[in-house]
Amino acid sequence: MNISAIIVNVLGLALIGLVVWYFWLYRREGVQIAAVAGVQEATIKVKGGYEPDVIVVKKGKLVRLHFIRQESSMCSEMVIFDKIQKSAKLPEGETVTIEFTPEQRGEIPFQCQMGMLRGKVIVEA
Amino acid sequence: MTLSKSISIEESASEIARSALLGQIAEPQDHEAQAIAKEYRSLVRKFWFAAVISIPVMLVAYPELPWLYLPGLFVREVTQNLIQWLFVLSAAATLPVMAFSGRQFFTGAWAALKRHSADMNTLIALGTSAAWIYSTTALLIPSIFPEGTATPFYDVTAIVTALVVLGQALEVRAKGQTSQAIRKLLDLQAKTARVLRNGVELEIPVEEVVVNDVVMVRPGDKIPVDGEIIKGYSTVDESLVTGESLPIDKKIGDEVIGATLNTTGAFNFRATKVGKDTALAQIVKMVQDAMGSKAPIARLVDVVSGYFVPTVMILSILTFLVWFDLGPSPALSFAIVTAVTVLIIACPCAVGMAVPMSLVAGVGKGAEHGVLIRNGEALQTASQLKIVVLDKTGTITKGKPELTDVMPANGFDRETLLLFAASADQPSEHPLAQAIVQGARNQGVHLSEPNKFEAIPGHGVETEVDNRQVLVGNAKLMSRNNIDASMIKEDVERLQGEGKTAMYVAVDGKAAGVVAVADTIKEDSVQAIRVMQDAGIEVIMITGDNERTAMAIARQVGIERVLAEVLPQDKAQEVHMLKKGGKKVGMVGDGINDAPALAEANVGFAIGTGTDVAIEAADITLMSGSLKGVAYAIEISKATMRNAKQSLLGAFAYNTLGIPVAAGALFPFLGLLLSPIIAGAAMAASSVTVVTNANRLRFFKAKSFANEIQ
Numbered sequence: 001m002n003i004s005a006i007i008v009n010v011l012g013l014a015l016i017g018l019v020v021w022y023f024w025l026y027r028r029e030g031v032q033i034a035a036v037a038g039v040q041e042a043t044i045k046v047k048g049g050y051e052p053d054v055i056v057v058k059k060g061k062l063v064r065l066h067f068i069r070q071e072s073s074m075c076s077e078m079v080i081f082d083k084i085q086k087s088a089k090l091p092e093g094e095t096v097t098i099e100f101t102p103e104q105r106g107e108i109p110f111q112c113q114m115g116m117l118r119g120k121v122i123v124e125a
Numbered sequence: 126m127t128l129s130k131s132i133s134i135e136e137s138a139s140e141i142a143r144s145a146l147l148g149q150i151a152e153p154q155d156h157e158a159q160a161i162a163k164e165y166r167s168l169v170r171k172f173w174f175a176a177v178i179s180i181p182v183m184l185v186a187y188p189e190l191p192w193l194y195l196p197g198l199f200v201r202e203v204t205q206n207l208i209q210w211l212f213v214l215s216a217a218a219t220l221p222v223m224a225f226s227g228r229q230f231f232t233g234a235w236a237a238l239k240r241h242s243a244d245m246n247t248l249i250a251l252g253t254s255a256a257w258i259y260s261t262t263a264l265l266i267p268s269i270f271p272e273g274t275a276t277p278f279y280d281v282t283a284i285v286t287a288l289v290v291l292g293q294a295l296e297v298r299a300k301g302q303t304s305q306a307i308r309k310l311l312d313l314q315a316k317t318a319r320v321l322r323n324g325v326e327l328e329i330p331v332e333e334v335v336v337n338d339v340v341m342v343r344p345g346d347k348i349p350v351d352g353e354i355i356k357g358y359s360t361v362d363e364s365l366v367t368g369e370s371l372p373i374d375k376k377i378g379d380e381v382i383g384a385t386l387n388t389t390g391a392f393n394f395r396a397t398k399v400g401k402d403t404a405l406a407q408i409v410k411m412v413q414d415a416m417g418s419k420a421p422i423a424r425l426v427d428v429v430s431g432y433f434v435p436t437v438m439i440l441s442i443l444t445f446l447v448w449f450d451l452g453p454s455p456a457l458s459f460a461i462v463t464a465v466t467v468l469i470i471a472c473p474c475a476v477g478m479a480v481p482m483s484l485v486a487g488v489g490k491g492a493e494h495g496v497l498i499r500n501g502e503a504l505q506t507a508s509q510l511k512i513v514v515l516d517k518t519g520t521i522t523k524g525k526p527e528l529t530d531v532m533p534a535n536g537f538d539r540e541t542l543l544l545f546a547a548s549a550d551q552p553s554e555h556p557l558a559q560a561i562v563q564g565a566r567n568q569g570v571h572l573s574e575p576n577k578f579e580a581i582p583g584h585g586v587e588t589e590v591d592n593r594q595v596l597v598g599n600a601k602l603m604s605r606n607n608i609d610a611s612m613i614k615e616d617v618e619r620l621q622g623e624g625k626t627a628m629y630v631a632v633d634g635k636a637a638g639v640v641a642v643a644d645t646i647k648e649d650s651v652q653a654i655r656v657m658q659d660a661g662i663e664v665i666m667i668t669g670d671n672e673r674t675a676m677a678i679a680r681q682v683g684i685e686r687v688l689a690e691v692l693p694q695d696k697a698q699e700v701h702m703l704k705k706g707g708k709k710v711g712m713v714g715d716g717i718n719d720a721p722a723l724a725e726a727n728v729g730f731a732i733g734t735g736t737d738v739a740i741e742a743a744d745i746t747l748m749s750g751s752l753k754g755v756a757y758a759i760e761i762s763k764a765t766m767r768n769a770k771q772s773l774l775g776a777f778a779y780n781t782l783g784i785p786v787a788a789g790a791l792f793p794f795l796g797l798l799l800s801p802i803i804a805g806a807a808m809a810a811s812s813v814t815v816v817t818n819a820n821r822l823r824f825f826k827a828k829s830f831a832n833e834i835q
Contacts (some may be wrong), residue, residue, distance in 0.1 A: 002275040012445060019439055048234075051240070074296070074297050080418070082424070086416065
């Protein structure tokens with residue numbers, strides 16, 4: 001194996017490592033939302049994903065998430081909160097609101113119908 | 126200034142939120158149809174753009190093809206230099222293909238990448254751009270590549286983009302058909318209503334009708350909102366909303382459901398529910414919620430699909446390395462082509478879409494027949510039911526007694542007997558007496574007004590009809606009046622054996638015959654129960670009645686196992702015991718009295734709820750009173766789960782077989798290597814197949830709604 005072949009192999013393996021780290025191991029900080037008049041409100045842009053996609057809230061206070069879908073791709077036309085049995089259609093360009101009051105600490109994931117786009121609400125004490 | 130501004134922002138935000146919440150129901154779905162049509166047109170445009178450019182690019186990619194040599198067409202002599210220039214043109218031509226036709230892949234991939242996630246866009250964007258970058262590098266600085274590997278393949282970029290976009294277009298169109306059910310429901314809605322306000326008749330948009338408005342309905346009109354008839358009568362066709370096939374007679378005091386069709390009569394009704402409170406709006410809401418829920422099987426898939434795309438990326442890199450290190454010459458060419466093929470063939474969409482698409486189609490199909498499935502979990506469990514417990518009264522039977530037998534004794538004819546019995550019973554409010562009166566009227570008997578009516582508790586009635594003494598009641602009434610009823614005693618006992626309530630009738634001190642009433646079974650109960658039994662489900666009847674009455678009904682409908690003399694509060698306990706056997710148990714009853722048993726069952730079916738669709742205890746709500754709905758719910762659940770599993774299995778098989786083949790697993794044995802273009806076509810086809818398969822459910826033919834089974 002000549003030197004260039006070795007370099008290619010090392011780069012390839014490094015790339016695999018990068019994929020593993022970037023997509024699976026990397027832990028991201030969520031966006032903390034503060035309660036205003038007892039309501040924890042956030043606007044989430046839906047375009048190829050949810051922006052922001054990790055939202056940190058406090059338990060026991062109303063959470064109001066406003067979704068605005070800014071694309072026509074059918075993939076994101078629905079957002080599903082399976083854990084709390086809520087879902088909504090997101091017509092392009094309209095604001096659709098999901099409301100709930102988390103009572104327990106933990107994570108409430110949300111996603112598109114196919115599970116390709118994902119986000120989560122982290123509920124803290 | 127700042128203060129007022131912040132308030133107005135807050136106000137407008139909550140206003141938007143509120144209208145959006147309402148909008149989910151009130152918003153006409155034309156909107157959605159338009160969005161789908163727009164997306165489809167846009168994708169088709171993108172496809173044609175890519176397709177048109179693909180043709181010359183593909184021809185250039187195969188310079189050995191004879192087209193370049195056609196005399197006089199292009200050039201006389203094909204030089205290496207010419208081919209190089211043609212490739213440069215290809216490079217330039219494929220850029221707009223990626224930028225226009227494939228734009229969403231790149232924007233989507235980028236958006237995902239920013240959030241440390243990857244999806245189908247990532248794979249297509251990587252595949253097509255890797256092909257382009259490799260080709261362009263090979264074209265510009267061929268010297269860095271080993272001998273014979275610096276061959277561009279721009280055709281992959283252009284054709285794969287075209288194919289995947291075409292696949293998406295077909296998918297969008299098919300998806301529009303899958304979610305048609307809700308649109309159909311909303312189309313049922315009347316557009317205007319005729320209301321009476323301050324004595325003036327006004328035609329107003331249906332949205333403006335308020336509770337307590339008096340709404341006028343003429344023959345052939347669509348009933349605009351829910352309400353209660355206050356004047357007139359008619360027959361209403363509720364089939365489109367409740368699935369009940371026969372038109373229903375409606376009189377003063379009866380409920381009417383918005384979006385159902387008035388037939389011949391005219392009536393006025395008082396609006397009781399409008400806007401998002403109407404039965405139709407509730408149905409739409411429930412169906413939408415169910416379509417957005419997850420079947421447990423899909424949760425499993427979600428776990429897998431979370432790892433899918435990065436895994437494919439890793440496999441692609443490994444494929445590259447294996448070919449690069451171990452492949453035949455030109456190894457680099459093989460390595461890059463196979464790596465790109467792996468990226469392109471993988472279809473996470475097909476896996477992710479399989480269950481949701483079938484669920485949407487199945488739930489919609491159910492709604493068409495007045496079967497409202499609360500969520501994916503209810504649907505999946507309904508498909509696994511092994512035992513179905515049916516409440517007797519009101520579920521298998523009509524829930525109110527009807528006249529069943531009229532048996533005159535010697536010296537009387539049928540009509541006379543019925544005339545006396547029914548006339549005598551006229552003043553009585555007892556349901557059994559009323560059943561006899563109603564039965565006689567239905568048979569065209571003109572009743573007489575009785576004199577000296579006397580109800581004797583525990584015995585029956587004593588009256589005078591047309592100046593003759595008439596007694597209607599039990600054996601005790603006969604013996605009290607010293608009437609010899611021995612010749613009709615046998616008939617009475619036989620009828621009782623059939624679970625009926627038989628009554629002696631005596632006229633002027635002589636036994637005149639027997640009339641019997643019974644809670645009759647609904648016309649279609651037998652068929653519905655048979656459909657369930659044929660599907661391998663054990664059907665059990667539960668009732669508070671005594672064993673004999675219960676068995677009589679059970680025999681008529683073909684049920685073998687009966688839980689008789691069960692007190693209402695013990696029904697849930699019985700269901701609990703059945704569940705202990707390890708089989709999935711469904712319970713069918715009315716949503717109010719049977720709520721605990723419905724909640725206890727694996728799947729609770731609330732039957733005949735009419736407008737009251739939002740019954741919490743039920744997993745599946747049946748708008749009509751027919752048991753066919755239960756059979757149908759089970760049938761459609763099974764069909765939906767079968768469909769979802771087919772798609773899922775197909776998608777998994779496709780990916781687990783396709784990816785190794787794309788990586789060249791067959792090359793050492795068969796010398797077979799997949800072209801990235803074939804991979805692109807396969808990928809597009811696989812996701813279209815999933816949606817198409819789900820659409821097959823639209824043509825599902827249920828046994829429970831077959832006209833007649835032999």
